[in-house]
Amino acid sequence: MILSPCTWVAKDGLRCSTMNGLHGLTLSEHLWYEDGNVILVATNQAFRVHRGVLSQHSAVFRDLFTVPQPSSALLVDGCAVVHLADDPLHLEFLLSAMYDRSYLQRIAEVASGILSLSHKYDIESFYEEAIYRLLEDYPVTFDRFRSTEQYFLEPFEAAHHAGSIFIINAARRIRTPELLELLPLAFYLCSLLDGSLLVKGVPRSNGELEKLSADDLLRCINGKEGLMKANAAATMCLGPFTESLADDCKVFETCKKALVAITQDALEADIFSACDALTNIDSWIDEKARKYALCERCAGNIRSVHRDAQKEVWDTLIDIFELREDLPTSTDLAPSGR
Template sequence: MSSAEFESPSAKRQRIDDAEIIRSDIWKSDGSVILQAENIQFRVHWSVLAQNSSVFSDMAGLPQPSDEPTIEGCAIVELTDDAVDVEFLLKALYIPTFHSQILLPLAAVGAIIRLSRKYDIKDLFDSAVARLTSEFPTTLDEYDTISKDPTRFKRIEQYDGLLFDMIALASKNYILTPLPCAYYTLVRRYSIAALFRGVQHDGTLSSISGVDLSRCAAAHEKLLVKQLQPGYTLGWTRKWDFEGQCTSSRCQGIRSFALAHHLDNSWIDALASPTALDRMGYCPSCTRHVNEAVTAGRRRIWNELPSFFDLPPWGQLRNGD
């Protein structure tokens, strides 16, 4: 941990002099150290911090200068982190049920990811990352399960712009495993113009970085083309190899309509479910061939999905590196 992570003693005293110090609700009467973030103080236990974090374990072993201020004999360690983030982290450490709740606000998940990554708290980091990957899985079977209700998130509290903010959080903290699915969800829901605008929510703007925008804009065009190529999800709309087995004169017209619909609307449907196509009115023979083609094509798209967004293959995606 570099010295830049903590304030110098003179800076610490200046901040204490300039701002009213507030005692947090996280104040353990038998605590052995005071953590201060901004002007908020938290009294906690070195033993709890050191047990969970290699960084705090190293800090606990450092001698305390005799001229440094204390509170009831407890050293004051001033952190450069956001006070709200520190509060979320300490709740996760001290309240066993906190980070196991079914729903958490993204602010809490983000705080735990940022600080558990910074202070090397592996269990909390893994738990928070798992919450993101539960929304944006790494297998097609899991994707199909969550897609049964694609408008709702299951582990993170919903609000307008949440998708943008989740991607921004994952990308900034090098959480790569959920990104292919998250990016795909974004480019499927939003036009290129909407990606650049972001989403307004309660007076704030949810948006993604320039790197994420470039990835999504490029992938949008690639997916539009790739999904209609032979061997991919909708390639059968453009090239049909089963004419002699069709039992209905309507099937060719339906295929032509499906192709025109995707071309005219720039509609990304590269992971379309075969069951969604059963209602289009194909004859039994064509229905079987369409289902087989879509099943194989979407599997191929899924396997290649990270590459559309300039990411490593699924098996090489890492988190927090």
């Protein structure tokens, strides 16, 4: 069956079908309620839901349903059909959250999809909660980032953060200050991805691939060189230089020998040449300090110097990925909820 062309009533970019067929459409398995009284169509996906649920959450939908249908309008099983120019997967995420609030989860794909449509349909509570969920995994301050366990040397895996592609694309779609503020970390994480995954894209829930735009892909590729240089500078404290040792070290010669051994281990672990300039390696430093009898004063000094160097890298991400014009100003970030 193929959905026939329809006469429609325009309202805020939406249109109401006046034909009685859903030809060629895939009916949602999970969002097709027999007692539903409106059918939403996005691309080739159809969802039979309830006007009351939509109106309860969204003033945009509430206003839409006040538009009188033409007398010639034909219904599908008693339901008006509303065509939406939305990504059907994002619409599925949004509707699922309307019926089950727990669906607003930390998965970047889901949260980003809900963000895009909650912004469009003026569902402020969903927008704010989705941002909150993303901030749990994608902090916007260095201190919060560095204290987040998943960014420690163990168990950090770049592939686990491929969802940052969804965040970048969502920020490009709706450009809200809260999403734009996530861009520096999102680009940093994308730049660490395997080249094939970065170019081909990350799988979506429907089997399709989510890809970066050509411009943003280029930002990631070019940013790798900047990150390698930044990391080389940030890890200088692990080199065989006495400046890295504490001024008040009581066992200087022992710590000097220990630092040489630590440098060798860092070389073998590719710490100096890596792109992941922001990975928290405090535990690695402590492990090597114990192994080679580096005193706590010197170990603490190395940790502190490395942390300060990483903070400088964090602050320059916007330049490494050429994002200065994209980021919101302090005025944009004033507490307004949206």
